Amino acid sequence: MILPILKVFFRKKIIVHIDGHEWTRDKWSRWAKLFLRISEKTAVINADAIIADHLKIKKYTSYVYQKKSVLIEYGGDHVLNNKIKYEKSFTGFEAGDYFLAVQRIEPENNAVLLIETFIKLKDQKLVIIGNWSNSRFGKKLKEKYSRYPNINLPEAIYDLAKLNSIRSNCFAYLHGHSCGGTNPSLVEAMFLGLPVFCFDNAFNRETTKNEAIYFQNQEDLEIKIRQSPANDLILTGKKMKNIAEVLYTWRIISDKYKDLFTSIIS
Secondary structure, eight states: OOHHHHHHHHOOOOEEEEOSOGGGOTTSOHHHHHHHHHHHHHHHHHOSEEEESSHHHHHHHHHHHOOOOEEOOOOOTTOOOOSSSOOHHHHSSOTTSOEEEEEOOOGGGOHHHHHHHHHHOTTSOEEEEEOGGGSHHHHHHHHHHTTOTTEEOOBOOOOHHHHHHHHHTSSEEEEOOOSOSSOHHHHHHHHTTOOEEEEOSHHHHHHTTTOSEEESSHHHHHHHHHHOOHHHHHHHHHHHHHHHHHHOOHHHHHHHHHHHHHHHHO
């Protein structure tokens, strides 16, 4: 909302990064959503350049605001595949014997869908790393579901080496996000070469180039987990890695930013 004032008084170029459709998230009240929608419109209108982290958002700015944006995603090659150091004490399960999700605990990221699926899949193990204690929603979920022996819901971890080890040693990665742009945690999982099960929407399909395994609901995910052959999962992991190496390295991303800044200055 302050951008028009900054533009008038400081006469600087303004570059705006649209980080997904924040106003669509269920956690916001009606008035908060309205404020975020107005803020988005104000920012886009006053921007000299717009960055979209996903093709769908790039198309959205063009259609809704008649303004072009520059597509710049995220890099994932800062993560390292580490199957040697492994924190069983953190997950509670043996290496290679658990499905993993890393997410913010918000309704639209479908933690409930994932957990309810694995309550039925009693022979499979699930770990969801997230900020469970940061909201009443997260606290209630953790209290409700922590009693299941095949489900572990540890708090968010910011030690990248430990997180890399836990991700590298999972059997497959689950991405339940139902809205947003290019998600960094998904890109990182792809770069590790993990077999990825994605919630089926346009954002996730574009990021994974239609090469992941997609689910639409709890029943669909249960079927996909039970019926996906091991060889198919290995192939999916290789495809994820190949896509990430072509599209999601920091050298590629930094070159895009460099080109954008050069064009704005000139």
